[in-house]
Amino acid sequence: MPMAVKYALYRLMAAVIVAGFLAFPGLVRAQAAPTEKPEKGIASPQTLPRGFEQGIAQLQEQLKAWESRVPVAAADLAQTQKELDNLQVAVASLKATMVLQRLPLLQVEELLDLYADYETGLKGKLKDLGLEIDELKKGQQEQIESQNALRVQLSIIQARDPAAVTPELQQAFLTYLNLAGDRDLLLTRVLDQLEQRRRLLEQEQELLTGLTPQLKQLEADWKGQLLKRPAAAVPFREQVVQAWKSLAVIPQRGWDWLNGLGASGRLSAFIWSHLAPIFGLLGFILLLGWSTRRFNDLVTRRFRTWRERAADIHLLPLYVLGRALVANLFWLGLILWLGLFFWTFNLMSSAPAQLILAALVTLWALRLSIQWVQGFFAGQTAGGVLVLDRDVARFYRRFLKLFLVYLGLGFLGLKSAGLLDFPESSRLFVEHYFLIGILVWGFWLLRRPYLVRLLPQLSAPTWLHQPVVGLFLRSLLLFLLAVIILADLLGFQNLSLYLAEAAVWTLLAVVILWFLWLMGETLILHLLHPEAGRATYFFPERAELIQRVFVFSRWTLGIVLGVAVVLWSLNSWGITPHQVAWAFQWMTWGPTLGPVRLTTLNVLGVILAIYLGFFLSRLVRGLMLVRIFPRTALDSGVQYTITTTMHYVILILAGLIALNILGFPLTNLALVAGALGVGIGFGLQNIVNNFLSGLILLFERPIKVGDMLVIDGQWGLVKEIRVRSTIFETFDRYVLIIPNSELVSNKVLNWTHYGAGINRLTLKVGVSYGSDVRQVTQLITEICQANPRVVPVPPPQVYFEAYGDSSLNFNIWVHLRTPSDRIPATHELNSAIFEAFNANGIEIPFPQRDLHVKEWPEALEKKTEG
Numbered sequence: 099m100p101m102a103v104k105y106a107l108y109r110l111m112a113a114v115i116v117a118g119f120l121a122f123p124g125l126v127r128a129q130a131a132p133t134e135k136p137e138k139g140i141a142s143p144q145t146l147p148r149g150f151e152q153g154i155a156q157l158q159e160q161l162k163a164w165e166s167r168v169p170v171a172a173a174d175l176a177q178t179q180k181e182l183d184n185l186q187v188a189v190a191s192l193k194a195t196m197v198l199q200r201l202p203l204l205q206v207e208e209l210l211d212l213y214a215d216y217e218t219g220l221k222g223k224l225k226d227l228g229l230e231i232d233e234l235k236k237g238q239q240e241q242i243e244s245q246n247a248l249r250v251q252l253s254i255i256q257a258r259d260p261a262a263v264t265p266e267l268q269q270a271f272l273t274y275l276n277l278a279g280d281r282d283l284l285l286t287r288v289l290d291q292l293e294q295r296r297r298l299l300e301q302e303q304e305l306l307t308g309l310t311p312q313l314k315q316l317e318a319d320w321k322g323q324l325l326k327r328p329a330a331a332v333p334f335r336e337q338v339v340q341a342w343k344s345l346a347v348i349p350q351r352g353w354d355w356l357n358g359l360g361a362s363g364r365l366s367a368f369i370w371s372h373l374a375p376i377f378g379l380l381g382f383i384l385l386l387g388w389s390t391r392r393f394n395d396l397v398t399r400r401f402r403t404w405r406e407r408a409a410d411i412h413l414l415p416l417y418v419l420g421r422a423l424v425a426n427l428f429w430l431g432l433i434l435w436l437g438l439f440f441w442t443f444n445l446m447s448s449a450p451a452q453l454i455l456a457a458l459v460t461l462w463a464l465r466l467s468i469q470w471v472q473g474f475f476a477g478q479t480a481g482g483v484l485v486l487d488r489d490v491a492r493f494y495r496r497f498l499k500l501f502l503v504y505l506g507l508g509f510l511g512l513k514s515a516g517l518l519d520f521p522e523s524s525r526l527f528v529e530h531y532f533l534i535g536i537l538v539w540g541f542w543l544l545r546r547p548y549l550v551r552l553l554p555q556l557s558a559p560t561w562l563h564q565p566v567v568g569l570f571l572r573s574l575l576l577f578l579l580a581v582i583i584l585a586d587l588l589g590f591q592n593l594s595l596y597l598a599e600a601a602v603w604t605l606l607a608v609v610i611l612w613f614l615w616l617m618g619e620t621l622i623l624h625l626l627h628p629e630a631g632r633a634t635y636f637f638p639e640r641a642e643l644i645q646r647v648f649v650f651s652r653w654t655l656g657i658v659l660g661v662a663v664v665l666w667s668l669n670s671w672g673i674t675p676h677q678v679a680w681a682f683q684w685m686t687w688g689p690t691l692g693p694v695r696l697t698t699l700n701v702l703g704v705i706l707a708i709y710l711g712f713f714l715s716r717l718v719r720g721l722m723l724v725r726i727f728p729r730t731a732l733d734s735g736v737q738y739t740i741t742t743t744m745h746y747v748i749l750i751l752a753g754l755i756a757l758n759i760l761g762f763p764l765t766n767l768a769l770v771a772g773a774l775g776v777g778i779g780f781g782l783q784n785i786v787n788n789f790l791s792g793l794i795l796l797f798e799r800p801i802k803v804g805d806m807l808v809i810d811g812q813w814g815l816v817k818e819i820r821v822r823s824t825i826f827e828t829f830d831r832y833v834l835i836i837p838n839s840e841l842v843s844n845k846v847l848n849w850t851h852y853g854a855g856i857n858r859l860t861l862k863v864g865v866s867y868g869s870d871v872r873q874v875t876q877l878i879t880e881i882c883q884a885n886p887r888v889v890p891v892p893p894p895q896v897y898f899e900a901y902g903d904s905s906l907n908f909n910i911w912v913h914l915r916t917p918s919d920r921i922p923a924t925h926e927l928n929s930a931i932f933e934a935f936n937a938n939g940i941e942i943p944f945p946q947r948d949l950h951v952k953e954w955p956e957a958l959e960k961k962t963e964g
Contacts, residue, residue, distance in 0.1 A: 157281060161277065165284065171287075171292060171295075174291075178298045182298050193309075206313055209313055210310070211676055213309065213313070221303075224296065224303070227292060227296050230292065231292050234288070234289055237285075238282070238285055238286075241278070245275070252267075386428070386431045390427045391428070393424070394425065414483040414620075416620050418470055418473035418483055421469070425469060426469070433455065436454065436455060440455070452517055453513070456513045457510060460506045464506040467502050468499050471494075471498045472495060475491045475495040476491065484552075485555055486552065486555060493548050494552065497542065508536075511532075512529055512532065526595065530591070530594065530598060533598035533602045534579070537575060537598065538579065540605055541572065553565070553568055578597065582594050582598050582601070585597065600671045603666070603670035604666075604671070607666035611659045611663050615655065615656070618655045618659075622652060622655065626647055626651060628641065633647075639724070640723075685698040686698075688700070694760045695761045696760070703759040704760060707756045711749050711755075712752075714752075715749060719741045722737075722740065723741065738803040789821055789822060792820065792838040795838055800841075800842075800851070801819075801841060803818065805849075806850045806854070807826065807846055807849070808846075809836070809847075812828045814826050814828035814829055814834070815827055819838070822838065824836050824838055854918070855916070857913065857917050857920070859912050859924065861928065862910070863907075865905055865906050865940050867943075874906075877940075878910055878931060881927065882912045882927065885912075885930070887922065887923040888913065888914060888927075889913050889914065896908060896909070896911075904944065912927070
């Protein structure tokens with residue numbers, strides 16, 4: 099329960115107590131002395147003890163609540179103090195960075211969005227905290243007034259009748275005051291903690307208030323200087339010379355640092371003071387080298403064996419990546435070991451340690467990517483991933499390796515420049531032309547003679563395989579290069595740098611997300627391919643479901659990565675996700691019908707929720723039918739009941755989610771149920787009756803899917819039990835759609851209610867009066883026992899039933915294995931009996947009638963005589 103509600107309840111209790119003290123005395127006096135008129139507003143000694151007991155009990159409950167509230171307030175205060183400390187460190191670091199170097203425009207915009215959201219959250223916290231403090235102070239004042247009123251009442255009673263104030267009453271009053279004092283102390287403590295927290299939040303707000311204008315001014319300066327030429331432009335030659343001098347001093351500075359470290363004795367002192375941890379780490383690196391070597395040999399042999407036997411070419415990209423990762427596992431372990439070493443000795447923040455780690459990470463990534471490129475573009479004859487001609491494979495293999503070396507050296511150089519405090523002008527010059535070099539490399543790798551043969555082999559959407567895509571990419575890249583170089587030549591260096599950064603980040607986004615597409619496509623093809631996937635191998639009977647999941651997975655992967663590329667690219671050009679969301683605000687416009695908002699976004703959300711509900715229902719039912727039910731002994735009817743129930747539950751949940759997206763309060767479902775009740779009364783009773791009957795059929799299971807029924811003289815099987823009706827297919831292959839209510843209320847002949855087991859077939863046959871009854875019984879018994887459809891136990895039974903008009907009638911009872919044997923067994927037994935009777939001279943009579951003519955017409959008699 100929120101604290102404000104608790105405080106309101108406590109104030110209400112105190113008011114009830116005081117009102118009791120003021121109201122009950124008049125009633126007591128009226129009973130004790132009817133002739134005396136009670137004085138209004140004065141309590142009596144008879145009611146005060148009971149009031150004090152109630153007040154003490156309530157104060158004890160309040161004390162428990164306040165005792166649990168104090169540590170919560172202290173934890174909130176400590177968390178706020180921690181957030182303030184972190185914010186102070188972040189703001190101080192950011193201001194120092196802004197003094198030392200100029201932040202890029204994209205970083206400034208991200209910081210503005212971040213701190214704007216943070217400030218909005220602070221305002222909400224301050225507002226809620228202020229309301230809580232005001233409510234507590236108001237409750238504290240009301241409690242003080244209530245205690246003062248009790249003191250006044252007790253003093254009035256004591257002045258009028260000192261004997262009425264007994265020691266027990268005084269002790270109860272003192273206990274009440276002590277508890278109230280303890281409660282007030284806890285309340286004051288909580289108020290102090292809340293006040294301190296409010297002051298801390300205000301300090302955070304002041305920090306952000308002082309930082310935000312600086313960031314906005316920096317953003318404005320950046321945007322204003324994009325089209326501003328410097329007053330005194332430095333010649334290009336001087337910039338190159340200055341940057342080269344700055345880069346040339348890096349080895350000398352490193353050598354001087356090492357000489358100074360050794361000459362000063364700090365290195366030897368450090369080693370001797372940390373000798374045990376150093377030996378432990380050296381032992382760990384030796385163990386790491388031995389284990390990674392053994393693991394590399396083992397996995398490499400497994401990879402080669404799998405590669406020779408594998409027929410699934412979809413796993414080739416993952417195979418190449420796995421080989422490269424295993425081959426460079428030791429270097430990855432070395433990097434982690436160095437990181438652990440620097441962290442153990444508190445050297446992680448030093449510039450040399452960061453440079454060493456950056457160099458090792460760069461070399462490891464360079465080695466890994468070069469090996470992956472070697473395997474990916476090995477060519478058709480060498481077992482590469484892509485089926486490429488020799489010259490195309492050699493071109494991309496060679497120049498991609500050189501491009502990766504260029505990227506590694508450039509990244510390491512820029513990282514070193516940032517750690518060694520290079521002059522900002524030199525660092526920006528190197529960064530600018532490094533970015534332009536990346537674009538030039540990209541343009542070179544998109545050469546048309548090679549690109550048109552590469553695109554059809556790439557694992558990408560089919561529309562990317564068109565030659566016009568390559569032409570568009572080369573033209574766009576050439577246009578950007580021309581604009582960037584022209585802006586730099588005209589002196590708009592800020593604009594040129596901004597365009598180069600945005601273009602490179604866009605290119606990087608496309609390459610990284612294409613790589614993710616390749617890996618995701620590889621996994622999807624391996625697992626869900628309709629013909630060669632693992633799912634098809636394990637579940638061949640669910641080919642249709644696997645096909646739908648395969649198509650859905652590819653579409654989902656493409657849409658997610660496509661949206662990510664667009665958002666990343668727009669963010670690179672200064673269009674943040676907040677601005678993109680603002681551009682789609684029209685999707686939140688729409689009419690409002692009470693609590694329901696019919697906006698485009700809500701409608702799309704409802705469609706997506708319902709679609710996902712149907713998809714999830716199909717997926718769950720498929721998994722249960724394929725993976726769960728085959729491991730159980732449940733019959734098909736129980737399986738159908740479970741899957742249908744799961745289907746309805748998932749669809750109901752999807753419907754509730756859709757209603758919640760529209761803004762429809764789920765608490766109003768009672769009103770909807772009432773409206774449905776009215777609708778049922780006026781005309782929907784048949785639909786609801788069928789629906790409820792369908793539920794009865796599913797759970798009570800008088801009939802189930804697969805049962806053999808006889809309905810209106812028609813034999814058939816139950817194929818499906820739906821919400822409103824049941825699908826019944828006759829043996830003549832036509833379908834009866836029967837409302838569920840008829841199956842529940844009418845008589846139904848079910849041959850397989852307890853399973854397709856033994857059932858009795860009754861046949862009738864008649865023989866002439868001259869036949870031997872014993873011989874007939876023996877022949878029929880032998881024929882029944884010889885039929886394979888007749889079970890031996892219970893044995894066939896033949897009974898001489900009655901004397902007919904023209905025959906001796908026999909009843910034949912045989913038991914068959916399944917109800918489906920009834921029609922063929924009837925044909926076989928009747929045919930065999932007929933043949934046996936003919937062979938043994940037993941006549942099967944037919945009805946005969948004797949005609950006696952009493953009077954013969956005269957006309958007919960004359961005609962006959964004539």
